[in-house]
Amino acid sequence: MTTTPAVLITGASSGIGATYAERFARRGHDLVLVARDKSRLETLAARLREEHGVAVDILQADLTQTDDLAAVETRLRDDSRIGILVNNAGATQSGSFIDQATDDVARIVALNTTALVRLANAIAPRLARAGEGAIVNIGSVVGLAPEFGMSVYGATKAFALFLSQGLSLELSPKGVYVQAVLPAGTRTEIWERAGIDINALPDLMEVGELVDAALVAFDRRELVTIPPLQAAARWDALDAARQTLLSDIRQAHVAERYRTAT
Secondary structure: OOOOOOEEEOOOOHHHHHHHHHHHHHHOOOOOEEEEEEHHHHHHHHHHHHOOOOOOOEEEEEOOOOHHHHHHHHHHOOOOOOEEEEEOOOOOOOOOHOOOOOHHHHHHHHHHHHHHHHHHHHHHHHHHHOOOOEEEEOOOHHOOOEEEEEOOHHHHHHHHHHHHHHHHHHHHOOEEEEEHHHHHHHHOHHHHOOOHHHHOOOEEHHHHHHHHHHHHHHHOOOOEEEEOOOOHHHHHHHHHOOOOOHHHHOOOOOHHHHOOOO
């Protein structure tokens, strides 16, 4: 791996992914940009090459399609220059679960979970052998809050958080950093694509502010980054409570409240 590793970013044609691309290019990283919209990728790549003097490759891919996903996996396995993966591609959908079509639900799950874990799995062994590198998984605060009513989307983002925490425990001793980034509502095109009126959403964060905060945490090697959370101690308390719970659930017998009276 080079001193300044290349970065592969999914969902890179707009929003969070495009902003990550700009910020990493500004830092001098070569890039591999992945998205469905080839013309947007080409425009972004040309600008980043001109403004920052970095090498930028583009991979047009729909990560819900098996062949396209396999091509990106192959690039991650074989290109030793790539030392950072930003798993950003994702989608949501408006409406309640009972009103969502099964195929649409499956597509969201495929993009937000299957693609994410397959790409992480493609690069992780190589990074572990090298003893360096990073995987950044973009989750969401929705993954912490079923009360928000986005059941499928939230479940996929809970998966991203859990996977990141599990991979961190496994890979950090091998020199690989894994970061979960949990944005709140952010001003990107994901809402329009989901059929949600962005003007009806309050308190949306600007994407540049989000990514800049995530990169501050990246440099600090923070494991779970929640950019809008003012009181970091609240996440620490939640995680500490979860770990305390572990000692209570490692039992060989059921809790007393579940025993039937004899």
